[in-house]
Amino acid sequence: MTLDRERRRCAVVGLGARAQLYTEALSGPHADLIELVGFCDVNTHRMAVHNEWITAAHPGRAPVPAYSAADFDLMLRRERVDLVVVCSVDSTHDEYIVRALEAGCDVVTEKPMTTDADRARRILDAQRRTGREVRVAFNYRYNPVHSAVRELLASGEIGEIGSVHFEWLLDLRHGADYFRRWHRDKADSGGLMVHKSTHHFDLVNWWLGTHPETVYAQGGLFFYGDTAGRRRGLARPYTRAHGSPAARDDPFAVHLADSSVLRALYLDAEHEDGYHRDQNVFGPGVTIEDDMAVLVRYASGATLTYHLTAYAPWEGYRVCFNGSEGRLELLVEESTWSRPRMRTDGASPVMHGASVGDEAGRTELLLRRFWEPPREVKVPTGEGGHGGGDVRMLADLFGQRTGAADPLGRAADAVDGARSLVTGLAANRSFESGLPVGVRELLDV
Structure with a gap:
């Protein structure tokens, strides 16, 4: 990204809860390099709420100019926008990304980059045609534990990677939330294989330095709906x-x-x-899966077995790498149990959603080389969201560029976004057909 002025001029489109990460960063710690000059959303009230939060946190600051979704292009011109941050509903990402690129802007987009192959091709074509930059906000790449995994694998500690086993568990607090919101409709989100698992498929692509070739999957709606x-x-x-x-x-x-x-x-x-954020998770209209198993073969020859469960009693993940010289195992417990939390509303106790239990989670990274005792690799736990990944990603996206290359290659571009997306798209296709799916049948990346 080039600095055309003293501060780059940035707009945010899609002002739901996720956008708060960016509006706080752009109006606070990164305001010296980035000027927040525009909000755009289908809902004017949500934009006003973000402005209230910003002006309360920074007294004397003028509200950010707010534009309706119909006036997105007008906003880009009038506010002389250099950079657009896209946080809208997943199925609309491509519209804003392509229009921003064609207007001469760079783009930071929330994951997933988009929800289907046609939309991904639109973005890739526009990026190549305009020469502008697209960054996908894969904050898990910046988690210190995940960075340590990348370093260990790249250094050859366990040799050539033959296979990966990856299990991700969403607890009854977090997992259920996808079935209350707009994410419950696959037309909007692409399902959890796209909306959620794109994080995990990107990590495997990045950790192994490869890309998927063939995907076979089984999944269904077992618990919710x-x-x-x-x-x-x-x-x-x-x-x-x-x-x-x-x-x-x-x-x-x-x-x-x-x-x-x-x-x-x-x-x-x-x-x-008319959007309802609190729909019944056991009501009609759920078109996404909640229990999914995936088998992937990569260009490197490695295989991945992956499972996502959206109704677990605890939250976290296990990932194990089997190599020609040993095995690397990562366990992350983000919550150890979920319980319904009681509060008093008037005279009546009211259940208001599942909450994380009181017991703290843990992280354990074990290196098991052949013929040697296992060795725990100590990694400092990051502060803040996504194990410290959020603050590090924001610094990379919006902070001072030093010109020094990142040896871990954490910055994700449009091709990375497409390669993470295509595994989930192929899994969705395999759910429907019951057959293996060649990735290039969907998207040649």
């Missing part, structure tokens, strides 16, 4: 939690009025777009 809910006796007769007596004691319900952030961004914004 109306059919599974009725079968297990978990279904409650409500469409959305707000205002519903049937949701008051449901541990799977989220009560927007109990959270100042959720109330401001969603409950108080409903009058503009």
Whole structure:
């Protein structure tokens, strides 16, 4: 990214909860290099909420100019935007990315880069045609533990990699949330294989320095949704939690009025777009899977066995690398159990969603070389979101560029975004066909 002025002029499109990471960074620690000059969203109330937060945190600062989604191109011209941060609904990413590139802007996009192969080709074509930069916000690359894994594998500690086993567990707090929100519709999110697993598939691509060639997968809706809910006796007769007596004691319900952030961004914004952030996870309309198994072969010859479960009692992941000279094992417990949290609302106790348990999680990285005792590799745990990955990624995206190359290659471009996406797209295709899918059938990256 080139510095055309003393400070680059940046706009954010999509002002939901995820955008808070960027609006806080751009109005705070990175404001000396980046000037936040525009907001764009389908909902004017949400933009006003972000402006309230910014002006409260930085007294005397003028509100950021706000534009409707229909005026996105006008915003780019009027505010002389250099950089666009895209945090909108996943299926709309390509529209904003391509229009920003064609207007001469660079782009930072939330993951996934987009939701299908046609949209990915649009982005790749526009990036090549314009010569502008697209960065995909893969914050897990910047997690210190993941960086240590990359260094160990690249140094040859376990030799050539033959296979990887990767299991990711979403607990009843986090996993259920995808089935309340717009993510529950595969047309909007691409399903968890795209929206969530793109993180994990990108890590494997990056760790191994390769890309996928063939994918076979099985998956289904086992726990959430109306059919599974009725079968297990978990279904409650409500469409959305707000205002519903049937949701008051449901541990799977989220009560927007109990959270100042959720109330401001969603409950108080409903009058503009009708979006309900608190839908019943066991209600109709869920078109994504919650239990998925994937087998991948890579160009390097390595294989991956991957499993994502969205209804686990604890949250975290295990990843193991089998090499020609040993094995590397990583265990990360992000929460050790989930419990429904009680609070008092008037005279009545109200269940308002699952919460992380009191016990702290742990991280363990073990190197097991052949003919040697196992050795634990100590890695400092990062502070902040995604194990410290968020703050490091933001510094790389918006901080002072020194010109020095990153030996770990953590910056992810549009090709990286497409290569992480295509594994999930091929898995979705395999769910439908029951057959292995060649990646190049979908996207040649």
